[in-house]
Amino acid sequence: MTNITSRRQLEAEIRRSEQRFRQLFDNSSDAIMTIEPPSWKFTTGNHATVVMFGARDVAQFVELGPGELSPEQQPDGRASVEKAQEMIETALRVGSHYFEWTHRRISGELFPATVRLSRIETDGKVFLQATVRDITERVQAEEAIRTKSEELERFVYTVSHDLRSPVVTLQTFLGHLEQDILANNAGRMATDFEFMHAAADKMAQLLDELLKLSRLGHQFNPPENVLLQDVVKEVLDLVAGRIAQRGVQVTVTEEPITLHGDRARFVGLFQNLVDNACKFMDNQPAPHIEIGVETHSAETVFFVRDNGSGIDPRHQAKVFGLFEKLDPHIEGIGMGLTLVKRIVELHNGRVWVESAGIGQGTCFYFTLPGAIQQANKGDKL
Amino acid sequence: MKGEPIVVLLVEDDAAHAEIVRRNFTDCRLANRMMHVDNGQAALDYLHHQSEFSDHADSPRPGIILLDLRLPKVNGLEVLQHIKTNPEFSSIPVVVLTTSKAEQDMVKAYALHANSYLVKPVDFTKFTELMTTFGFYWVAWNQYPDWSE
Numbered sequence A: 001m002t003n004i005t006s007r008r009q010l011e012a013e014i015r016r017s018e019q020r021f022r023q024l025f026d027n028s029s030d031a032i033m034t035i036e037p038p039s040w041k042f043t044t045g046n047h048a049t050v051v052m053f054g055a056r057d058v059a060q061f062v063e064l065g066p067g068e069l070s071p072e073q074q075p076d077g078r079a080s081v082e083k084a085q086e087m088i089e090t091a092l093r094v095g096s097h098y099f100e101w102t103h104r105r106i107s108g109e110l111f112p113a114t115v116r117l118s119r120i121e122t123d124g125k126v127f128l129q130a131t132v133r134d135i136t137e138r139v140q141a142e143e144a145i146r147t148k149s150e151e152l153e154r155f156v157y158t159v160s161h162d163l164r165s166p167v168v169t170l171q172t173f174l175g176h177l178e179q180d181i182l183a184n185n186a187g188r189m190a191t192d193f194e195f196m197h198a199a200a201d202k203m204a205q206l207l208d209e210l211l212k213l214s215r216l217g218h219q220f221n222p223p224e225n226v227l228l229q230d231v232v233k234e235v236l237d238l239v240a241g242r243i244a245q246r247g248v249q250v251t252v253t254e255e256p257i258t259l260h261g262d263r264a265r266f267v268g269l270f271q272n273l274v275d276n277a278c279k280f281m282d283n284q285p286a287p288h289i290e291i292g293v294e295t296h297s298a299e300t301v302f303f304v305r306d307n308g309s310g311i312d313p314r315h316q317a318k319v320f321g322l323f324e325k326l327d328p329h330i331e332g333i334g335m336g337l338t339l340v341k342r343i344v345e346l347h348n349g350r351v352w353v354e355s356a357g358i359g360q361g362t363c364f365y366f367t368l369p370g371a372i373q374q375a376n377k378g379d380k381l
Numbered sequence B: 001m002k003g004e005p006i007v008v009l010l011v012e013d014d015a016a017h018a019e020i021v022r023r024n025f026t027d028c029r030l031a032n033r034m035m036h037v038d039n040g041q042a043a044l045d046y047l048h049h050q051s052e053f054s055d056h057a058d059s060p061r062p063g064i065i066l067l068d069l070r071l072p073k074v075n076g077l078e079v080l081q082h083i084k085t086n087p088e089f090s091s092i093p094v095v096v097l098t099t100s101k102a103e104q105d106m107v108k109a110y111a112l113h114a115n116s117y118l119v120k121p122v123d124f125t126k127f128t129e130l131m132t133t134f135g136f137y138w139v140a141w142n143q144y145p146d147w148s149e
Helices: A002-027 A047-053 A080-094 A136-182 A186-215 A228-238 A240-246 A263-279 A313-318 A336-346 A369-380 B015-027 B040-048 B076-084 B103-111 B124-141
Strands: A031-036 A041-045 A096-104 A110-122 A125-134 A224-227 A249-252 A258-261 A288-296 A299-306 A351-354 A362-366 B007-011 B033-037 B064-067 B094-098 B116-119
Touching: A031 A047, A041 A047, A047 A125, A080 A096, A080 A110, A080 A125, A110 A136, A136 A186, A136 B015, A136 B124, A186 A336, A186 B015, A224 A228, A224 A263, A228 A240, A228 A249, A228 A258, A228 A263, A240 A263, A258 A263, A258 A369, A263 A288, A263 A299, A263 A336, A263 A362, A336 A351, A336 A362, B007 B015, B007 B040, B015 B033, B015 B124, B033 B040, B040 B076, B064 B076, B064 B124, B076 B094, B076 B103, B103 B116
Parallel strands: A249 A288, B007 B033, B007 B064, B064 B094, B094 B116
Antiparallel strands: A031 A041, A031 A125, A096 A110, A110 A125, A224 A258, A288 A299, A299 A362, A351 A362
16 A cells, blocks of 8 residues: 555656656756667757747657758858768767757748757667757847947048048148248138148038038937928928029928928938938039839838939948048048938838939939838827 | 150049149240040040040040059049050050059059059158159150150
């Protein structure tokens, strides 16, 4: 009697213990699976494994091996099957092996992961436990940091070069001025002053614009819902002088679009584009600017189109670069489109330019998903 | 054509810096003809006698090119690469004249076979000295074959 009772108690204890470990295994957010010889296919996988690889259930998952859940090749160019075999052998020999691996979900989508393979031995049978962690977010964050730091490096390079340039001018013409005063060369003195003024103005302008660019990252005004047409109206008032001077006809879409964010930024965005379009009208007898919206595969795309001087396709890639100017004779320091790009990126958007070439007009397209999604959310509230 | 002063092609977008070079050449009384273009595309058009430089008389072959790096449209390194990979122009000495002291620019310029790399000094006397030295070395002393032969 006692024997049976204690055996039942023991069995219940074992069941509880197994349940506890089963729960630990199933509820782990890391994907845990086992791989066994001789086929080295997966033999079990927890819930996280099924979700991570996008399998229907454990049954579907265990039909697969590491080779089927990896691309043909790893990022280092080695064949996945061959490299997986090497990883397995290392884990068996050393006891545990940790490495980065590119996996493939059943849908075909690739994702970066870390893998720990641990050698386990029970009842004289050897198998491996694999713990796989999806590191997509970490890799994306690292990539974002790398992009930012490259951007910063380019920025420092550009700024140091472009600020140095007017200093060279000032110093040199100051020297010329001293000589010209001694020689009483009034004609040259006037030119000296002209160049010095221009250089000093340029430095002031560069510093102002740099400040604008650095402030862009911080939001000063509380976000609000604004109608595209209201933003454009404000912009057209701001650049009214230039528009009137050049006799530009402006047409604006009537489609009601609500943007959510810092109104001043939206104004800055459109102002730079409209201002730019006015500047590059060339000798177009009937200058025209169209501000509108199109839908490209369910995405709202804004555009500012002009019939002005156009951009040579060879130089289009450069227009968004800091202090890049395609025409040195046009006023400005080449910051406008850099600002445009920054504002668009702050709203998770993209900006691009299309122009058939010189004299063919230009169209700047951009998306503002951040501003549109949030405005839609606001509408529903 | 031997004995003709060589043509210096200055590729410089900054009008003030172009004026500095021009004044120095004038002050040195160096017999040379300075031609000036203000962007990289214009430099290529000049060499190939294209667009506004289609008249060969207005775009004589330069004996030496003074090249800024940060240029509109086509940048200085691109111009340099074009010149040095084109057999028709690769023998023309190219002297980089820039405000950039960046190591990466120097390395790239020499890798593309720049013949010299000069940094514009932030000092009147030094700039004058540099241009005078440049003028004497490359224009007065350096010997060039007769390009027209």
